[in-house]
Amino acid sequence: MPFGAPPWRAWQRFWHARSLRVQLLTVFAVIDLFAVLVGGGITILRARAQTRVEVAASMRLAEFLVGDALHLAQQQASAQQFLSALPAQLRSIRHVRVVVTDAAGVPVAAPAPSDSGRHGETREPAPAWFSALVASPFATHEVPVVVDGARIGNVEIVGEPADEIAEVWENAVTLGTVACVLNVAMIGILYLLFGRVLDPLTVLARGLADLERRSYGVRLPQPQARELAALAERFNALALALETVRGENAKLNRRLITAQDDERRRTALELHDEVGPCLFGLKANASSIIGAAGSLPDDAKRSIVDRTQDILGIIDHLQAINRSMLDRLRPMALGHVPLAEILRELVLERARQQPRIAFSFAADNKLKAGYGDSVDLTIYRCVQESLTNAIRHAQPKAVTVELREAADGALVLSVRDDGRGMTNGQPSGFGTRGMQERVEGLGGTFVVDSAPGRGTAVRIVIPLNEPRIAAAIDTAERRL
Numbered sequence: 001m002p003f004g005a006p007p008w009r010a011w012q013r014f015w016h017a018r019s020l021r022v023q024l025l026t027v028f029a030v031i032d033l034f035a036v037l038v039g040g041g042i043t044i045l046r047a048r049a050q051t052r053v054e055v056a057a058s059m060r061l062a063e064f065l066v067g068d069a070l071h072l073a074q075q076q077a078s079a080q081q082f083l084s085a086l087p088a089q090l091r092s093i094r095h096v097r098v099v100v101t102d103a104a105g106v107p108v109a110a111p112a113p114s115d116s117g118r119h120g121e122t123r124e125p126a127p128a129w130f131s132a133l134v135a136s137p138f139a140t141h142e143v144p145v146v147v148d149g150a151r152i153g154n155v156e157i158v159g160e161p162a163d164e165i166a167e168v169w170e171n172a173v174t175l176g177t178v179a180c181v182l183n184v185a186m187i188g189i190l191y192l193l194f195g196r197v198l199d200p201l202t203v204l205a206r207g208l209a210d211l212e213r214r215s216y217g218v219r220l221p222q223p224q225a226r227e228l229a230a231l232a233e234r235f236n237a238l239a240l241a242l243e244t245v246r247g248e249n250a251k252l253n254r255r256l257i258t259a260q261d262d263e264r265r266r267t268a269l270e271l272h273d274e275v276g277p278c279l280f281g282l283k284a285n286a287s288s289i290i291g292a293a294g295s296l297p298d299d300a301k302r303s304i305v306d307r308t309q310d311i312l313g314i315i316d317h318l319q320a321i322n323r324s325m326l327d328r329l330r331p332m333a334l335g336h337v338p339l340a341e342i343l344r345e346l347v348l349e350r351a352r353q354q355p356r357i358a359f360s361f362a363a364d365n366k367l368k369a370g371y372g373d374s375v376d377l378t379i380y381r382c383v384q385e386s387l388t389n390a391i392r393h394a395q396p397k398a399v400t401v402e403l404r405e406a407a408d409g410a411l412v413l414s415v416r417d418d419g420r421g422m423t424n425g426q427p428s429g430f431g432t433r434g435m436q437e438r439v440e441g442l443g444g445t446f447v448v449d450s451a452p453g454r455g456t457a458v459r460i461v462i463p464l465n466e467p468r469i470a471a472a473i474d475t476a477e478r479r480l
Contacts, residue, residue: 126169216243253441364404394419
């Protein structure tokens with residue numbers, strides 16, 4: 001927790017970090033606990049009142065029986081016999097304890113507790129804390145024993161609520177056990193019910209994650225709940241709209257790439273067929289001028305030869321620029337030489353330029369000579385840019401280029417190096433973004449796997465049939 005932040009902020013973060021199911025069950029458990037506390041308080045209050053009434057009634061009954069026994073004793077028995085028999089007569093009275101003493105205050109018999117139940121069974125005493133909550137102080141009643149005007153003893157009646165409290169405790173334990181079982185069963189049912197109700201939200205979250213990964217073909221099943229069904233319907237409509245837009249963008253990108261390739265091809269042809277011969281003609285004429293200047297005087301010859309050599313140097317520089325522009329626009333060998341041979345020559349050229357790096361190239365024997373201008377040029381540019389990035393930034397010891405045709409009808413290119421790799425979140429350069437745009441424009445996938453100290457792997461997959469995204473847009477249009 002940040003220094004100085006209030007504690008409730010930490011609890012708030014902890015609460016929001018829990019799942020919705022846990023939050024709902026926690027709220028239910030808190031409400032249930034509050035209900036238990038309220039019910040326990042009501043039970044204790046009623047037990048106090050019930051115990052007070054029961055004990056008070058038992059004490060009044062004991063006083064009545066003592067008075068009645070005194071009346072009978074004056075008619076039938078002596079005082080000593082009466083005192084001896086009185087505890088046994090009062091033993092059956094519940095919730096009281098009777099102590100009989102003679103005139104000197106000496107007990108004439110053992111106290112007669114009445115702590116048995118209604119049917120004579122003995123109960124386990126309630127816990128001390130429960131007894132302290134339920135029991136209330138009771139006054140002690142003393143009844144003098146007077147026979148023939150003389151006081152021969154005393155009867156002390158003391159309230160004993162232990163049996164009543166034990167009975168209330170047994171009832172509370174029974175009800176609490178039943179309530180706990182029911183609450184556990186209810187929480188289990190709610191856990192399953194919440195899981196079933198909230199499962200569509202989990203599916204929705206996974207669907208949104210798929211959309212974030214640009215997987216627009218995902219569709220959600222229709223849940224039973226009306227509100228969740230509306231969410232799923234809107235999600236499916238959104239995914240369909242994104243899929244449609246992506247398909248349209250893919251078609252536009254493909255047309256744009258095709259137009260760019262056509263324009264580059266035309267420009268390359270003009271440079272090759274027009275500029276190249278013109279530069280060659282200029283070079284030939286300059287060379288003939290040098291030969292013709294041989295019959296001139298030495299001063300004039302030297303001046304013309306020097307100027308002509310300068311012109312030849314400029315022509316050589318222009319020819320180098322022309323070849324470089326041709327290579328950047330479109331390698332002239334594309335469409336005339338098998339793609340694997342062009343890539344092998346590109347890798348060998350990099351190996352001659354960087355002898356400290358071990359370059360290797362592997363091509364599948366099932367490869368065709370070419371796959372069309374757009375695909376061939378995309379593969380060539382991706383290999384060219386990947387090798388350039390590895391040489392400039394990775395500082396590798398080895399670079400491997402592999403090209404194969406997959407069984408599902410896709411062209412798979414991988415370029416790996418054992419260099420220093422890239423950190424997570426490192427921004428991509430213009431070259432990498434250009435490769436990705438060309439590959440995705442052809443309906444393919446472009447993935448860069450890299451980590452610091454683990455090298456970099458570029459994996460490109462281009463479908464050889466119609467792009468998958470074009471098929472998706474056609475399906476979406478038929479649905480609409």
